[in-house]
Amino acid sequence: MAGRWNRRGAPPVENRRYDRLSQVSPSAFEQLIADHYRKLGYSVERVGRGGAHFDGGIDLKLRRGSEFIVVQCKRENANKVTHNVGHELLGVMCTQGATAAVVVNTGEFTPYARETARGDPRLTLVDGDELRQWFPELAMPSDVTSAHVPAEGSHRRRRGGRRDAKSNGFGAFAWTAAAFAALLVWQCSRPAPNRADASMRPSGAVPERRPQHSAAEASIQISSEQLPSTAAVVPPDRPDAGVIEFRRTTDAERAEWARRNAEAMRVIESTTPEF
Numbered sequence: 006m007a008g009r010w011n012r013r014g015a016p017p018v019e020n021r022r023y024d025r026l027s028q029v030s031p032s033a034f035e036q037l038i039a040d041h042y043r044k045l046g047y048s049v050e051r052v053g054r055g056g057a058h059f060d061g062g063i064d065l066k067l068r069r070g071s072e073f074i075v076v077q078c079k080r081e082n083a084n085k086v087t088h089n090v091g092h093e094l095l096g097v098m099c100t101q102g103a104t105a106a107v108v109v110n111t112g113e114f115t116p117y118a119r120e121t122a123r124g125d126p127r128l129t130l131v132d133g134d135e136l137r138q139w140f141p142e143l144a145m146p147s148d149v150t151s152a153h154v155p156a157e158g159s160h161r162r163r164r165g166g167r168r169d170a171k172s173n174g175f176g177a178f179a180w181t182a183a184a185f186a187a188l189l190v191w192q193c194s195r196p197a198p199n200r201a202d203a204s205m206r207p208s209g210a211v212p213e214r215r216p217q218h219s220a221a222e223a224s225i226q227i228s229s230e231q232l233p234s235t236a237a238v239v240p241p242d243r244p245d246a247g248v249i250e251f252r253r254t255t256d257a258e259r260a261e262w263a264r265r266n267a268e269a270m271r272v273i274e275s276t277t278p279e280f
Contacts, residue, residue, distance in 0.1 A: 015084035018113045022133060026111055026143035027082045035064050035078050038109055041139055042067050042076075053078070062097055073103045079110040086110050088117040091128050098127065105129065111136060187273040 029037065039049045046069055053064035065076035075098050079086055090108055098106040108114075109131040122128045137144040 015081070015087050016115065017084055018082065020113070021082060022111075023147055024137075024144050025147045026133075026137060026140060027080075028147050029080075029111075029143070031078075031080060034080055034111070037140065037143075038076065038078055039065055045069075047072075047074075062093060063101070066101075066103075072105065073101075074105045074107055075101055075103045076107045076109060079108060079112075081110055081112045083112075085113045085115045086118055087115050088121045091118055091121045091125075091130070095125060095128055107131060109136060183276045184273075187269075187276045 035051060035053065039051055042065070043049050047067040048069065050066040050068075051064070052066060053062075062077055063075045064078045067074040067076060075094065077090070077094050079090070086108065091106075094106045094108060105127050107129045111133050114130050114132055119130060122130045
């Protein structure tokens with residue numbers, strides 16, 4: 006950027022400052038300059054309000070005795086103020102009938118601007134170096150810019166946070182899939198339900214009473230009502246056609262089904278701690 010000119014023909018400053026004075030708002034800056042001249046015995050009239058000019062670019066009008074001075078306040082911290090500003094203010098000075106003109110800038114002026122001021126003693130330029138002698142308390146470094154700089158590693162934490170969110174989502178999906186697989190294994194290991202219709206039982210048959218089990222035993226065993234019985238229908242050419250014979254489930258079959266049920270429960274407990 007050094008040596009390059011912007012669109013308005015103003016070159017960049019050679020020494021850019023980041024102190025409290027460079028962070029002052031336009032309105033507060035005009036008030037500072039007005040208070041400074043009041044201390045010097047001038048009566049001050051503020052014309053421009055924070056950059057809004059209503060009188061040909063004049064921000065302040067100073068009067069003391071026969072003196073009538075017009076002041077323009079500039080806060081150019083990135084680029085130098087050119088000679089055009091001085092020429093324009095001299096023209097406004099003549100229009101207003103003032104005796105002198107002052108340009109106050111927090112930054113720097115171009116060599117041509119200083120040459121213009123040397124050629125007309127009615128024009129005075131106050132640059133950032135002289136201005137900081139007026140307000141030494143504002144020449145201290147400012148930490149305002151640090152508020153706009155993200156803390157080191159913050160972008161890494163944000164990216165890491167996105168990775169954590171993705172990993173957590175994948176973990177939840179894995180647990181859901183594991184629970185579904187365990188449920189599928191458990192369903193496959195269950196015996197087929199007894200589909201024999203109650204109407205097929207012999208009339209007057211009294212269901213066999215089953216021994217009562219505790220709640221703990223019931224959680225891992227299958228009740229006898231859920232165990233299937235095999236029914237064989239006698240062919241019609243037999244004399245006793247239409248009589249249904251039932252075969253009760255053997256103890257070995259019941260033990261095998263109980264073993265499968267317990268194995269399925271162990272699979273669910275090992276893969277799904279929430280259960």
